Amino acid sequence: MNWLITENRQRINLKDIEIAEIDEIRKEATKINKRPIGFFGLRLDSGIRLFIILADDEEGKLYVTSSIFNKEDREYESFTQYMEKYHIFEREFYEEFKIEPKNHPWLKPLREHREEYNFFEMQGDEIHQVAVGPIHAGVIEPGHFRFMCNGEKIYNLEIQLGWQNRGIEELFKKKHSNQLAESICGDSVIAHNLAYSNLIETLSDRKISNKSQIIRLIALEMERSAIHIGDLGAIAGDIGYLMGASVFGAIRTLVINTMLEISGSRFGRGLIVTGGVNFDIDKEMGEKINTVLDKVSKDVERTMKTMLEAPTVISRLEKTGTVSEENAEKLGLVGMAARASGINIDTRFDFKDKWYKDIENKTTKFDGDVYSRTRLRYKEIKQSIYIIKKFIKLLQNYEKEDLIEDNEKKLIPESMAISITEGWRGEVVHIAITDKNGEIIRYKIKDPSFNNWYALAMAVRNNGISDFPLCNKSFNLSYCGNDL
Amino acid sequence: MIIKIVKMLLLLLMPFIMLGIIKKTKAFWSGRKGISIFQPIYDFSKLLKKEPVYSETTSFIFKLAPSIILTSAIFSGFFVPIIGIEFLINIDFSFVIFAYILGIGKFFALLSAMDTGSSFEGMGASREACFTTLVEPGFFIITASLCAMNHINTFESFRQFVTDLPLITKICVIVLAITALFIMILIECSRIPTDDPATHLELTMIHEVMILDNSGCDLAFIMWASGIKMLIISTLIASLIIPAVIPQYLTILLYILILIIISVIIGTIESGMARLRMSHVYEFVFVMVAIALIILALVTMKVFGT
Known part of the structure; x- marks a missing residue:
């Protein structure tokens, strides 16, 4: 397969973008190991066309390719198991089109979770859970944070967003x-x-x-x-x-x-x-x-x-x-x-x-x-x-x-x-x-x-729970930017 | 009689003025005009008029606690020198009663925080309980040392320096005791660097988080009580400074002046430094205990030593 190599702010013809097999793209993507900046589907009459856009920061180039899922294709091997940085993109794609990335380690809803959501939980006498939000003190946007703590120490933080999804x-x-x-x-x-x-x-x-x-x-x-x-x-x-x-x-x-x-x-x-x-x-x-x-x-x-x-x-x-x-x-x-x-x-x-x-x-x-x-x-x-x-x-x-x-x-x-x-x-x-x-x-x-947002979850691990607001502020991430 | 009424008024109203002065000082250091120093009184009277809202998960303890917290604060105020002592109670070892009456208030504050079932408030209660446990021995060591030094078993020992100790030891003891008590204010009244009274971040609070669910007059009672607590510990500092032999009215004037100075110092500290990391707050509390131990050592050496 070939990548279409383009630049920032350059128009490309849809016809020029190659349609390749998803497994092949995955192998190629693993090989060149570039940063994904786009991983999204387009609904066609015959199925769904997945566009994958990678950024090459050293050369200043963008790599574009695509793949087609027919109506009966409901799953594919996930990219995330080989390259962690795809995790959030694949979750987003799955949520929108219900095409499952197989062996994705954390396939949870990203924005739509009105009904049920399985939080990661730890067991033990010393462990306590702290739930913060989605409504916060102070005039900020909604977001839910679930901490697993031992005393003052945070073991894990799970961030559940999507409350602000405006479509x-x-x-x-x-x-x-x-x-x-x-x-x-x-x-x-x-x-x-x-x-x-x-x-x-x-x-x-x-x-x-x-x-x-x-x-x-x-x-x-x-x-x-x-x-x-x-x-x-x-x-x-x-x-x-x-x-x-x-x-x-x-x-x-x-x-x-x-x-x-x-x-x-x-x-x-x-x-x-x-x-x-x-x-x-x-x-x-x-x-x-x-x-x-x-x-x-x-x-x-x-x-x-x-x-x-x-x-x-x-x-x-x-x-x-x-x-x-x-x-x-x-x-x-x-x-x-x-x-x-x-x-x-x-x-x-x-x-x-x-x-x-x-x-x-x-x-x-x-x-x-x-x-x-x-x-x-x-x-x-x-x-x-x-x-x-x-x-x-x-x-x-x-x-x-x-x-x-x-x-x-x-x-x-x-x-x-x-x-x-x-x-x-x-x-x-x-x-x-x-x-x-x-x-x-x-x-x-x-x-x-x-x-x-995942950097924040990673940053607070093994920190005191009272330092969470400070970590949060140091990133100052946007709720609505994520929820769209 | 008039002097008694004045003292009573001081005990009840001065806490608000102190809070007002702290806020004004902070505003000054950050280059703002700031609110009036009487604003805490207005806030208080506004809250008094409001009806409290109770969560469905709370029990009678939550409703009872604010009154007990306030009562314990005012009652313990009767024990301290200058504004209380001749007023009501002056028995041997009254400082133990004093500490545990305050303790009852703290105990109910912790209970009512846990009663809400909120994870924040439980966390705040655990922090508060931990600090109190560490502060308590420090307080007793200081008070008992002063008593031993002056051979008086009440808070009077803060004022009467009748011993034949050398002047230098006396001054050392007084300065150290003032420092330790000042740290105690910062810890017990949730000021920076142990706690930030102005923050809205539940996860970092200690005292404030325990009263998140309180509202209306309940909240007013609790705020009043914590103001009174600040006044009481400040009074202990003042009684170490003001000589016992001067006339009453002069004592009162000096007393008010010292309270104002303490408020300004607290405000300045809050403007100039950041809050400590939670794990370092414990170390800060130990500083107070350490100073108390130095006082103990000094006194023991002089009184019982050779």
Whole structure:
């Protein structure tokens, strides 16, 4: 069999994707051992076509293939037994199409479990169960956590999600829009909207002005720094370090208020539309952003230094919630969580991008504990600020360009495109397939939380149960991004 | 008579002011304006007006407990020097009665937490019980050492330094005792670094998690009781500092000043450091016991030694 090798944001004809035997794909996939980013079915008249998309982070290429299950094929040998990182994808596929991956070690419902759910249980006099959620204290989304503990020590955590399932992929098929993309996950508005817009533009061959492209990336980096600063504050809050919590909270407001000045929304809603952007960043605004960022970077640096000099803070963060590099690799972690565990993948730099290619990406080796994730956030805030400043300078070259250059076009029939955007949490992947009328017949979204929730379950093992909230906050995963 | 009424009012109302000052201090350190120092009183009166809601799984213990917790706190307040002692009870070894009256309150708090059947509250109860077990010997060692030193078997020993011990020993004992009692406040009144009273994360709480199911006036009683407990331990600190020979009104003024200082210190500690990891909290509790043992050693050496 042959893989169709393509790139990020490139339209491919459905006809070019080979249909291979599933066993053969499994053997090939085991051999090349790449990271899956798409594993989803498409309902055909004759059965189900399974698309498998792998990412090669070193080369910046995507590998695509597919297989067909006829109506009578109800099972196949699971990929997971050979490569653990497929576990969540196969569960999702099984839930949607009821085609069973044989010998899957953990074939539990992913999103739909209204009736019954068999939790993993431990027996013994000393073991006690703690059930948290799905309704939590504080204004957060629903999710259920089941701990198996011995005293204060967690042996196992099982995370049951899906309470927030809105059927968003189906909504995209009915009527897709920027507003819908912005509502996938409230803290990654820009990332999801950008992924969606890029996808639609790729599928309809629409040109985007350089100016709009840069403004979009400025927004993306603003979002990254704002959320990271907020998370640093939240981490400080969880360990009861008041100073960090309040100062980072205040700094975050500066960043999101700048976003408000640019786009009229603190989270950048309405900024990005298919075809370009709605709001310009002119010279004056650019200078304003620069001044704010100078203050932000100075404040963040000072607070971070004070915080990491407090011994009580270090003692809470260090060696808490560790995910080893080996486990991170096996689980197929992405984005920030992967980088904090020492796997250097960042789709901004790995997949060739016109704008990021000149930016130097210094990688640091991290150990996978909460302290690493805290320091990684700090590093990424500084990097984002540097990138934004660079882009603002770059923007001057394209001052004369229009925000929206090209007219709206129809989607090209019988095609598929993959759009990857590095949101603050990790890669946001949007994939769409069109039919012969140019209508979307399959829309697939993969939020980084989808991969990374299992990192949390792994991180809290053998930690104190009172450290769970801190571990949780250090990942800050999205419920609705997973549930869709 | 007036002085007695003032003392009573102090015992009942000062806890709220202390909580208010702690909050104000925290707000100051984080660069905010903060709420009024009287806010805890408003919160309290608001809660008093509310009707408690009871879970179907709870028994009469859950309904009874808040009243017992409050009664035990107020009652134990009568035993301590300055605001209590001449008021009601002054018998030999009254500090043992004092400790166990507080203990009854704690016992019912634990029972009512377990009564709810919630896994969080059971966890909180187990943590609280563990810390109390460790704090109790520390408290007795300190009090008994002071009694032995002054040959008085009541809390009066906190104030009367009649012994012929060298001044330096006396000062050492007093400073150590204040430190130990201060740590006891941080542990018993669930302040940072042992517990975070402001958190919403059930899994990390100690004291707060035990009262998750309490509401309305029950919750008001429990909050009042824990405020009073803070005041009582602070009073022990104050009685070590304030000399016994000065006039009553001056004592009261000094006393209020010391309470305010203690609240500010607690607020500052909460602003400047993070909470300890749960496994390190036990070590922190042992610090208090260790200090108590040093006091014991000092006193034994001087009183019974050569």
